[in-house]
Every structure is written in C-alpha cells, then in structure tokens.
Amino acid sequence: MIKIGDKAPAILGINEDGKEIKLEQYKGKKIVLYFYPKDSTPGCTAQACSLRDNYDELRKQGYEVIGVSIDSEKSHQRFIERNNLPFTLIADTDKKLVEEFGVYGEKKNFGRTYMGTFRTTFIINEEGVVERIIEPKEIKTKTHADQILNK
Template sequence: MSERLQPGDTAPAFALPDADGKEISLADFAGRKVVVYFYPAALTPGCTKQACDFTDNLQVLADAGYEVVGVSPDKPEKLATFREKEDLKVTLVGDPSKETLAAYGAFGEKQMYGKTVTGVIRSTIVVDEKGAVEHAFYNVRATGHVAKLMRDLGIAAA
C-alpha cells in the first residue's frame, strides 16, 4: 500500500509520455499550480465523465491559475484514442509502470463492489507553484468531482 500524500509534502517528480508520446514532467509546471488527477482507465464511462468535466472547466481553472494533468496506467496510443474520441483538451499522460501512481498514493488496495482489489485509487493532488502538495483528495467520485474540487479551491464555476 502506498503512502498517501499530505498538504505540505513535496510532490513526487515525474516524467511520463502524453497522448502524442511527448514527455511531460512535473518540472514543466514549475512556477504554476497544477491539478494532477489519477484515474483507472481511458475510455471507461466514469473516467470519460471525469475527463470531460475537466475539459469543460479547463478555461475556468486556467483563469484561476491551474493547469490540469490526468494520469492513468494507459499507453500513449490509448490516450490518443481517448482524446480524439471524446474531444478532450486536458493533458493526459500514461504511467504503465504505475510508479508515479504509487508515488502519489494513487495505487493500492481499494474496495470495489464489496471486494478488496488492487488498482488505481481515483485521486486528485493539487500542487502549488513551488512543487508542494496543496491539497490531496483520495477515493474521489468520477461524477461531480470537478465541481467539488473547484468549490474546495474557491473557484466559481463558469
């Protein structure tokens, strides 16, 4: 079971391929706030809803000073299909090794349909301009999460 991050912790560095195979790293966002959200799988109903919610609110988040990066265990090719099929604007990166997922406490045991399974724990980590964890939300719901996140961050919806 990976350790969950707490506000004030240094966000673990990562460098992962995006949907085009281009490497995206946490360091790319130095000096800016970034919402890093972790989801189980591209092209699934809940993950699609969440990615579309982030895309729909991307400009509002950007205007409030936040970049958004979605992380899943998917390969870049699947992320590209997901992006094209759903017309997503959010940056999606793949972590097939699950090392970044684990470093962020977003991979481990979870309850699913009354059973304990090992997998991606739907989570959102907000990283500040200096690379420190500002907020850490675990076991979030796919539907309604972006609206709740924006309320928690004090951002008015469009």
C-alpha cells in the same frame, strides 16, 4: 506515499505523445494532477468531461490539468480524441507514479478483488508542493471541476 506539504516528483512521466512531462514545465502554475482508474469507462469519462467543460475557468484561475492512469499512450490518444480533451494524460504503464503517490492498491468491486488505481486528485501549488488532496470517497466524477474550484 505523498501527503499535503510534500514536494511533487520532478518527473511526472510520459504523456500520450511519448513526451516526458516534468514538474518544472508548470512552474508558476497550480497543477490539478488527477489519477483515474481506466480510459473510456463511465466514471472516468464523466470526470474527464467535467474537467474539459470547465477547462477555461480552471486555466483562468491558474490551474493546469494533467490526468494519470496506467493505460497506454495509444489508449490515452483514443480517450483524448473521443472526448475532445484539451489536457495531457500520463501513461503510467510501469505504475511508478501511482505507487509513488500511494494511489495504487487492492480494490474490491462486486465481490471481486483486484489491483487498481484509486481515483484521487492532488492540487499542487506554484512551487510544486501538494496543498490539497481530494480523496477517492470525496470525488464526484460529474462535478469534479466544481470541487476543485470550490463552487
């Protein structure tokens, strides 16, 4: 489980285009690495659209946005297309990244227990070190970008 002060992994995973995403590609930039449960669900769409609508401001403040879910590359392509998302999404189908960051586990919903991704955002500084974690209970999907920008 990754905590504040830990270095993020060198290899983040494979994106929607099948390209390997590495931490070094973002050297000198802050990264908003946000984990979400599932493409095209209401909460995940609201969160992605909040980041999309504030993308220019996030970039102006030195942030790069990377989304992560356990959905496939094809699912990510559709999600990006449908919502006009300007950032990359990692297809963590083998659950390597969600487990490394400690955001995958048992969830309960409507009396049902299942395994899934906890909606969590990690802010990684220019040196690749985690400097802030926005926990699942803190995240407001519709205004998530504001939370990152501290508005």
